[in-house]
Amino acid sequence: MSLSLFQAMVRMATPILFAALGGCLCERVGVINIGLEGIMLTAAFFGVLVTYVTGVPLLGFLGGLASGVAWGYVIALLTVRFYGNQIVVGTGVNVFGLGLSAFLSQKIWGSRGASEAVQGFESIWVPYLGEQTFFVYLGFILVFALQFFLFVTPWGLRLRAVGENPQAADTAGINVFRYKTLGVVVGSAIASLGGLFLSLGHLRFFAWGMTSGRGFIGLAAMIFGKWTPVGCLLASLLFGLADALQMRLQALGILPSQVILLIPYLVTILVLSGFVGRATPPARYEPYKKE
Amino acid sequence: MIALAVRGLTKRFGDIVANDHIDLDVAQGEIHGLLGENGAGKSVLSSCIYGLYRPDSGRIFLWGKEVHITSPFDAIRLGIGMVHQHLMLVPHLSVWENIVLGREPRRGIQVDRKKVLRDIEKLFEETGFQLDLSEEIANLPVGVRQQVEILKVLFRGADILILDEPTAVLTPQEVDQLLATLRRLKAQGKTIIFISHKLKEVFALCDRVTVLRRGKKVGTLPIGEATPEILAEMMVGRRVFFEFPKERVEKGGVLLTLREVSTNPPGVPLKGISFDVRSGEILGIAGVEGNGQSELVEVLVGLRRPKGGAVLFQGKDITHSSPKERIRLGIAHVPEDRHRLGVILDFSIWENLVLGFETEPPFRKGWITLNLQAIRSFARQKIREFEITVPHENVPLRTLSGGNQQKVVVARELAFEPSLLVACQPTRGLDVAATEYLRNLLLAARRKGKAVLLISADLDEIRALSDRVLVMYEGKIVGELAPESDEYQFGLLMGGKGFDEAGVASSS
Numbered sequence: 125m126s127l128s129l130f131q132a133m134v135r136m137a138t139p140i141l142f143a144a145l146g147g148c149l150c151e152r153v154g155v156i157n158i159g160l161e162g163i164m165l166t167a168a169f170f171g172v173l174v175t176y177v178t179g180v181p182l183l184g185f186l187g188g189l190a191s192g193v194a195w196g197y198v199i200a201l202l203t204v205r206f207y208g209n210q211i212v213v214g215t216g217v218n219v220f221g222l223g224l225s226a227f228l229s230q231k232i233w234g235s236r237g238a239s240e241a242v243q244g245f246e247s248i249w250v251p252y253l254g255e256q257t258f259f260v261y262l263g264f265i266l267v268f269a270l271q272f273f274l275f276v277t278p279w280g281l282r283l284r285a286v287g288e289n290p291q292a293a294d295t296a297g298i299n300v301f302r303y304k305t306l307g308v309v310v311g312s313a314i315a316s317l318g319g320l321f322l323s324l325g326h327l328r329f330f331a332w333g334m335t336s337g338r339g340f341i342g343l344a345a346m347i348f349g350k351w352t353p354v355g356c357l358l359a360s361l362l363f364g365l366a367d368a369l370q371m372r373l374q375a376l377g378i379l380p381s382q383v384i385l386l387i388p389y390l391v392t393i394l395v396l397s398g399f400v401g402r403a404t405p406p407a408r409y410e411p412y413k414k415e
Numbered sequence: 416m417i418a419l420a421v422r423g424l425t426k427r428f429g430d431i432v433a434n435d436h437i438d439l440d441v442a443q444g445e446i447h448g449l450l451g452e453n454g455a456g457k458s459v460l461s462s463c464i465y466g467l468y469r470p471d472s473g474r475i476f477l478w479g480k481e482v483h484i485t486s487p488f489d490a491i492r493l494g495i496g497m498v499h500q501h502l503m504l505v506p507h508l509s510v511w512e513n514i515v516l517g518r519e520p521r522r523g524i525q526v527d528r529k530k531v532l533r534d535i536e537k538l539f540e541e542t543g544f545q546l547d548l549s550e551e552i553a554n555l556p557v558g559v560r561q562q563v564e565i566l567k568v569l570f571r572g573a574d575i576l577i578l579d580e581p582t583a584v585l586t587p588q589e590v591d592q593l594l595a596t597l598r599r600l601k602a603q604g605k606t607i608i609f610i611s612h613k614l615k616e617v618f619a620l621c622d623r624v625t626v627l628r629r630g631k632k633v634g635t636l637p638i639g640e641a642t643p644e645i646l647a648e649m650m651v652g653r654r655v656f657f658e659f660p661k662e663r664v665e666k667g668g669v670l671l672t673l674r675e676v677s678t679n680p681p682g683v684p685l686k687g688i689s690f691d692v693r694s695g696e697i698l699g700i701a702g703v704e705g706n707g708q709s710e711l712v713e714v715l716v717g718l719r720r721p722k723g724g725a726v727l728f729q730g731k732d733i734t735h736s737s738p739k740e741r742i743r744l745g746i747a748h749v750p751e752d753r754h755r756l757g758v759i760l761d762f763s764i765w766e767n768l769v770l771g772f773e774t775e776p777p778f779r780k781g782w783i784t785l786n787l788q789a790i791r792s793f794a795r796q797k798i799r800e801f802e803i804t805v806p807h808e809n810v811p812l813r814t815l816s817g818g819n820q821q822k823v824v825v826a827r828e829l830a831f832e833p834s835l836l837v838a839c840q841p842t843r844g845l846d847v848a849a850t851e852y853l854r855n856l857l858l859a860a861r862r863k864g865k866a867v868l869l870i871s872a873d874l875d876e877i878r879a880l881s882d883r884v885l886v887m888y889e890g891k892i893v894g895e896l897a898p899e900s901d902e903y904q905f906g907l908l909m910g911g912k913g914f915d916e917a918g919v920a921s922s923s
């Protein structure tokens with residue numbers, strides 16, 4: 125693998141990694157977060173919007189992150205507090221994210237397709253990894269921080285227990301609702317970083333539907349990574365590689381571009397169909413009701 | 416000193432009064448039995464004490480001071496620990512993670528593993544347990560899981576332990592071990608509330624016993640003043656007969672014959688099993704569980720193919736007949752694990768009552784449709800006949816007590832007048848009244864001239880009902896005893912001791 129292909133792989137893996145890590149945290153507390161795609165898109169949009177208005181990418185970043193936290197709360201409220209169906213809620217988030225960003229784009233920039241360009245984050249050069257925005261490095265740091273949090277700290281232990289057997293956690297004196305909410309909110313916030321990477325780190329404008337399925341590929345990476353952060357990283361790199369190769373092949377122009385574009389999705393399907401039957405999730409995806 | 420006192424505790428669920436003004440006093444250092452039929456309110460009472468349910472009224476005192484327990488967290492803080500009827504463990508966490516969950520000793524932001532290991536080691540000494548702490552719960556047998564629960568409770572520093580029907584899931588050997596542990600904890604000054612509906616255990620363990628019936632307290636007495644008859648009457652509300660009058664029944668001809676039946680693994684291989692069952696008799700198969708009883712039953716009902724030998728029913732060779740053909744011929748089966756083989760919990764009662772018989776003429780209308788009307792009236796009739804307590808035939812079976820679920824199974828199996836009933840552990844997990852009812856049903860079947868093969872790990876049950884008893888050990892029939900023979904002889908055979916030592920000759 126050439127160095128530039130390696131660097132492209134890392135770059136393309138980053139948004140998938142954020143989605144996978146976010147999804148992983150949600151699933152660890154027993155909530156399937158189908159809405160990752162919508163969360164990422166919303167964050168990408170608000171990141172650009174706030175930067176556009178203020179001219180400060182850092183504020184854009186915070187704005188996008190806040191949208192992720194907000195989605196996390198909404199999802200937690202609906203699925204944890206009010207026992208809503210997780211698939212329905214997640215699908216709602218995706219549909220809403222698409223609709224909201226299109227509507228506001230139209231209002232603000234007069235086009236539902238794309239925003240005006242905004243200032244983004246500067247790249248930082250690191251040996252081997254090359255010129256990358258800080259998102260890439262943050263992703264790596266998060267992997268190890270989460271791995272440590274989940275498997276070495278008491279709160280990680282409780283989080284895992286709450287997802288797998290909420291009743292047991294409850295009788296052990298753990299506040300099930302609090303930990304479930306925590307997992308979903310932090311997970312959604314992490315996923316929103318993936319959207320911000322795309323809009324503020326990568327393209328520096330907002331394009332409608334720009335996440336193009338990476339939230340779902342993130343879910344696939346999470347399953348392939350067996351619901352551990354380090355596993356998510358490895359799986360994301362695989363999908364990132366598929367994405368990077370796709371771009372290479374595109375440049376070479378040997379196959380019709382429509383076929384080449386399919387590659388990352390084909391890899392996803394192949395990996396999952398060979399694997400998903402054997403992967404047992406660590407949690408029960410049912411609302412926990414007391415009494 | 417009174418460790419725990421409850422005064423006038425009432426808890427309602429809608430119209431059901433699960434606990435009706437319960438008073439309870441538990442002295443420090445005693446083992447206090449809480450006895451009652453299924454549905455009497457034992458679990459609800461303990462859940463109220465443990466803060467899982469909020470009582471509608473009533474007061475709870477600990478060491479003489481009133482306390483308000485609103486969550487398990489409060490209860491744990493006050494030194495109350497509970498081992499639940501359905502174990503509360505996280506399957507894919509390790510033993511030690513389950514033990515410390517919610518109470519993790521910390522060093523900085525990490526779980527302090529060294530301290531965890533030290534603390535648990537100390538608990539091993541106190542309880543006499545010895546477990547592999549890094550094993551996942553999912554890989555452990557249920558008896559060991561329960562030990563983890565007990566360690567979990569002790570790790571939280573509980574002085575008062577509530578155990579909700581802890582023996583329901585255990586084998587007899589595991590029960591003995593549990594009782595020994597509880598005595599050991601008592602000697603260390605712990606106060607224990609032991610919930611059960613098994614009189615034998617209560618007599619073996621408790622200092623005093625409180626009986627609940629239909630949500631009300633019937634009374635408390637020191638174990639020295641109690642007899643099984645007194646306690647059973649308090650639980651059931653009427654006299655219970657531990658002796659089952661066995662009328663003389665004229666035995667008919669041989670109905671079922673096994674000739675040198677043997678099987679291959681998986682499971683315990685059967686080795687040359689031969690016996691006859693006549694109509695009008697109950698043949699008991701005694702033995703410690705896991706000595707081939709399940710495999711024998713599978714051969715009889717057609718779920719397992721024997722390697723050698725023959726099974727004859729009414730003189731006909733059925734060794735290779737399908738389960739369906741056997742049902743047609745009149746072999747009925749009350750399975751050992753009713754949830755796995757006997758019923759579908761989320762189906763309604765009427766659906767469960769025709770399961771397997773749905774293609775029989777009375778339930779069919781034309782070629783492809785069920786005669787729902789006939790099925791429902793059949794179900795209503797069975798509910799009446801077998802005194803199954805349910806609001807109507809449409810409720811899912813899951814909502815019934817174990818005793819009523821088992822009645823549904825038996826009602827269905829007896830509905831088409833089989834000539835042989837294979838009953839496996841028919842009263843396991845059932846309360847006194849349901850047990851009595853089912854045992855009487857078996858005797859009634861015998862009276863009608865049916866043959867019954869009774870497989871049970873409960874030696875008292877086997878001896879009370881059977882005409883003859885065979886003892887199984889490691890896939891073989893190791894002897895035949897009359898039901899009146901003493902328990903010691905049974906014990907020797909069940910433990911695989913030679914026939915000579917047990918003082919009987921081998922039957923084969």
Ligand SMILES: Nc1ncnc2c1ncn2[C@@H]1O[C@H](COP(=O)(O)OP(=O)(O)O)[C@@H](O)[C@H]1O
Pocket residue numbers: 415428431432433451452453454455456457458459460
């Ligand atoms: N969560 C609940 N909701 C409604 N009814 C309940 C609930 N828990 C228990 N009950 C009812 O309360 C009564 C007592 O139940 P329980 O305490 O579990 O009996 P047991 O003595 O067998 O432990 C039963 O009639 C049961 O159906």
Ligand SMILES: [Mg+2]
Pocket residue numbers: 454457458459500579580
């Ligand atoms: Mg109970």
